[in-house]
Amino acid sequence: LIKEPPERGRWLAPRLVKAMQATLERREQSLLFLNRRGYAPLTLCRTCGHRFQCPNCTAWMVEHRLTRRLACHHCGHAEPTPRVCPECKGEDTLVACGPGVERIADEVTALFPEAKTAVVTSDTIWSPAKAAEFVGRMEAGDIDIVVGTQLVTKGYHFPNLTLVGVVDADLGLDGGDLRAAERTFQQIRQVSGRAGRGEKPGHVFIQTHSPGAQVMQALITGDADAFYAAETDARKDAGAPPFGRYAAIVVSSEDQSCAHDTAKLVGRSAPEVEGMHVYGPAPAPLAMLRGRHRYRLLVHARRALDVQDVIRDWLGKLEWPSKVRVTVDVDPYNFL
Numbered sequence: 001l002i003k004e005p006p007e008r009g010r011w012l013a014p015r016l017v018k019a020m021q022a023t024l025e026r027r028e029q030s031l032l033f034l035n036r037r038g039y040a041p042l043t044l045c046r047t048c049g050h051r052f053q054c055p056n057c058t059a060w061m062v063e064h065r066l067t068r069r070l071a072c073h074h075c076g077h078a079e080p081t082p083r084v085c086p087e088c089k090g091e092d093t094l095v096a097c098g099p100g101v102e103r104i105a106d107e108v109t110a111l112f113p114e115a116k117t118a119v120v121t122s123d124t125i126w127s128p129a130k131a132a133e134f135v136g137r138m139e140a141g142d143i144d145i146v147v148g149t150q151l152v153t154k155g156y157h158f159p160n161l162t163l164v165g166v167v168d169a170d171l172g173l174d175g176g177d178l179r180a181a182e183r184t185f186q187q188i189r190q191v192s193g194r195a196g197r198g199e200k201p202g203h204v205f206i207q208t209h210s211p212g213a214q215v216m217q218a219l220i221t222g223d224a225d226a227f228y229a230a231e232t233d234a235r236k237d238a239g240a241p242p243f244g245r246y247a248a249i250v251v252s253s254e255d256q257s258c259a260h261d262t263a264k265l266v267g268r269s270a271p272e273v274e275g276m277h278v279y280g281p282a283p284a285p286l287a288m289l290r291g292r293h294r295y296r297l298l299v300h301a302r303r304a305l306d307v308q309d310v311i312r313d314w315l316g317k318l319e320w321p322s323k324v325r326v327t328v329d330v331d332p333y334n335f336l
């Protein structure tokens with residue numbers, strides 16, 4: 001994406017588009033993978049800058065054009081997409097920022113109006129019958145180009161599918177995910193495995209802004225052992241799992257000051273244990289979720305320490321109002 005960026009307002013780089021064209025001409029099938037449902041992950045007003053946020057969560061509302069709704073992917077809150085900005089009352093001033101699968105499908109239709117395109121996400125394939133219908137259409141050659149989320153990475157076998165394009169390989173690498181590189185590696189390997197499963201050879205295109213990253217290099221060379229060895233070293237240095245342990249203590253309540261007070265109490269009463277450090281409390285990255293305010297403490301401990309035991313002892317001595325919830329997650333996958 002650095003050397004050959006897509007055209008303005010588009011997300012598919014010229015080289016990938018050319019490969020899709022060639023695949024179409026050979027009457028073979030292509031798959032575009034983007035792990036993001038909906039049309040666009042953020043909607044804003046170009047006049048006043050208003051952004052649509054979920055009323056219950058610290059999260060942007062995702063536009064779903066198929067259903068003409070803005071939806072929160074954390075709590076399920078949804079509302080019709082408005083035509084008028086709620087802030088400045090401007091008409092038709094709302095713009096979609098960034099791509100989701102629906103938007104990629106639109107781009108594909110604009111590029112290849114003749115091609116038969118299918119979108120595969122939990123929004124379109126919500127039952128085994130729908131999945132069977134999709135598989136049937138693929139096998140019958142009734143679909144030329146599939147645009148899908150991780151739903152398409154699982155187990156399908158389409159011999160005529162010979163091209164896979166990963167629209168945004170960097171997507172999984174940011175965010176609060178500790179095992180981001182590992183997850184990205186596995187996910188892209190899995191989706192890449194969809195290409196060329198029959199007699200015909202397959203091709204995989206990975207769009208990224210960091211082609212030098214270790215995970216991208218490992219994907220190109222296919223050297224899983226080297227990737228895991230490097231990842232293991234990095235974690236050893238950082239004291240990350242499995243060499244050290246992290247725990248997240250999340251204090252949440254609909255009452256913000258209650259949550260904050262309890263979080264401070266938990267922080268103040270942290271035991272002094274050798275080999276264990278407590279950070280926080282601080283507002284959690286998802287500071288509000290399903291209408292609850294959230295504060296978070298992070299615990300980092302040596303491997304040998306039974307951190308679960310320590311935390312149980314620590315929290316067991318404390319009391320907090322019944323409207324406050326305290327949850328502990330040891331070695332969490334993400335810290336949101």
Ligand SMILES: [Zn+2]
Pocket residue numbers: 045046047048049050085086087088089090093
């Ligand atoms: Zn506005």
Ligand SMILES: [Zn+2]
Pocket residue numbers: 054055056057059072073074075076077290
């Ligand atoms: Zn929400």
